[in-house]
Amino acid sequence: MTRRGARLSPVRRRQRSAGTLQAQLYDRIRQAILSGALASGARLPSARAMALEAGVSRGTVDAAYARLSVEGFLVARGAAGTFVTTPLPIAAAFAPAAPPEPPRKEPRARAALRPFQIGVPAVDAFPVATWSRLLGRHARRARAGDLAGSDPCGDRALREAIAAHLAVSRGVVARAEQVMITGGYHGALGLLARALARPGDGAWFEEPGYHRARAALELAGLRLAAVPVDAEGLDVARGAALAPRARFAFVTPSHQMPLGMALSLPRRLALLAWARGADAWVIEDDYDGEFQRASAPLPALKSLDDQGRVIYAGTFSKSMFPALRLGFLVVPDGARDALARVASLLHPAPLLAVQRAAADFLGEGHFARHVRRMRALYAERHGALSRALEELSSPQLQVEEGTGGLHLIARLTGARDGEVVERASQLGLAPGALSSFYRSDPAEGRLDGLLLGFAALPASRAQKAVHRLAQAIAPSPPPRHHPLARTISVDVNGSGGRSARLRNPNRA
Structure with a gap:
């Protein structure tokens, strides 16, 4: 799947100077790979899906994919799909830098009120x-x-x-x-x-x-x-x-x-x-x-x-x-x-x-x-978050009780806080990584944990936010219908030659 922001717009048919539709599509995909918009190892849409996305025929997509595969930019893996080559061809190192992608426009208030963000008080109140x-x-x-x-x-x-x-x-x-x-x-x-x-x-x-x-x-x-x-x-x-x-x-x-x-x-x-x-x-x-x-x-x-x-x-x-x-x-x-x-x-x-x-x-x-009202409001929001975390009963999360402030600390077991924070960000959450507050190395006593801000999290949203946090702590395995769960290509002799396919035993 293409990275968000790397979607290809329909190919314009009236630009004579731009070459054939196949050439235009080939050039767009190649430039997306060289600029990093399509990362090494990224899965491309199927030929049918790409044809619909780019507004061309499936034959045009097949021809463009084939040319890119011959040049080493893409690799076809059967039913699993078509992927950007890992590592990228040496030509990528000499490609001109693409202009930076403009940042997505989001309402500032929405970004500032993501659940668990630390350092943000109840601006809604x-x-x-x-x-x-x-x-x-x-x-x-x-x-x-x-x-x-x-x-x-x-x-x-x-x-x-x-x-x-x-x-x-x-x-x-x-x-x-x-x-x-x-x-x-x-x-x-x-x-x-x-x-x-x-x-x-x-x-x-x-x-x-x-x-x-x-x-x-x-x-x-x-x-x-x-x-x-x-x-x-x-x-x-x-x-x-x-x-x-x-x-x-x-x-x-x-x-x-x-x-x-x-x-x-x-x-x-x-x-x-x-x-x-x-x-x-x-x-x-x-x-x-x-x-x-x-x-x-x-x-x-x-x-x-x-x-x-x-x-x-x-x-x-x-x-x-x-x-x-x-x-x-x-x-x-x-x-x-x-x-x-x-x-x-x-x-x-x-x-x-x-x-x-x-x-x-x-x-x-x-x-x-205002401070008097906020003390009462924060007590309510702190209580709602504490109850939601208690109901979660995750063996990987141990919440520490504090006497003040605007965030809770939850120690992590069996997970690195930086990785959890990254996954949580993809789910629209914004906890802090406790390890980022340490200057020392992990071997010198650094602890993994999450800083969970509650001041800007309404009590009515605490339980839903905690459920999403649980997904970031222990992400679900790939669904059974995922292509990689159906067919796995295995190199039998380790030489990159003949391969065998193992079918998922859970599927008929």
Whole structure:
């Protein structure tokens, strides 16, 4: 079968310069093979099906197939069908590159709401009307002075609103001058790397840890030490042994990404003591600290920092919506000038109207009400997914219970998570592979498992999504009517000569 996107359009009969119909069909199939649209080993449609697809006679298809077989592009395998040769002829290596295939157009919202996708909150439950009203209010109120520029560290109103919110919800006491607005968490990482780091600086990074942040930091030239985590979170003693003079420690203490445990109080105190002695910065990524199911949200690590060593990084991607691209840093006085200087050059803060709308969303109580509703909704969706997974009773899947966050972890037995994720993607699902969060090799303790996001999965769809996931974990064997299940060609003497056919004993 041709790969999706490689369908041949009907051959045009009126183009005299294009040659005969047979030549046109031959050339199209040959170019599809050389460009990779028809991959090595791909099965072509039958002559009858190809004739209907290309709008020519079956004799024309037979002649084109025969010519391509003689030239080594195709191989006929009797009743099994006609296949692209494996490996391809040497001519393929010298063929000119085909223009890239244009991406298929799909609604963005549909792609963002695939079942089990991690990092996506319940955007279907976000108060869009309220947000649009606030955004429109500030777009209409723009003054001439606003058009000239804005504070590169962020609008004062939003910084004050964030400082007030953090004092109540996360135990972080900070002045508005210590809050800096960024373009999401990755914008914060870029600002930190440019202002405080030098290429070659050492940094602790959790193992496993958020792979996109790891890649961004390595791109900035930092040397990352993979510090393992256990039931108490980051192993501070191990980090001190691996990189005692590291410049940074990047941690997710309230809800470790991806495993979900919280950094224990003794480890928190040990981390702060190490940072003080090493003159290092601790970057606290509080990516979804608002969402704890078993208890009230844990206080931030920053709330224990009395020496100004912790830089707190937050984002509204999980609590509001990812496309907002709105984040912030709470910086100690010792780092503020360096960060402000880089911000004045890069201007990382989003549009002024967006910042002021976010300030009103916080200040008028809409944010607190939204988070309260989301906690109840996520409890419902978490429960629905947990029940569906329990009913599945798959021996290959062991679900781990967590205390917070927006995803579940399911350990895999007898299957590689990368392969399962690939098959799940073909079924319209989007789980994450736990192994992708590890930097180490499998032999060094990497675990296979699935990250199953539930925030964007309505409870009514959980059972159906789990059934499809089961198909990805243990795919069904080929149907009995499949051509390869009816007839198998076997090379009897191993020399590529005479062959025998074994008929499927299940068929009459």
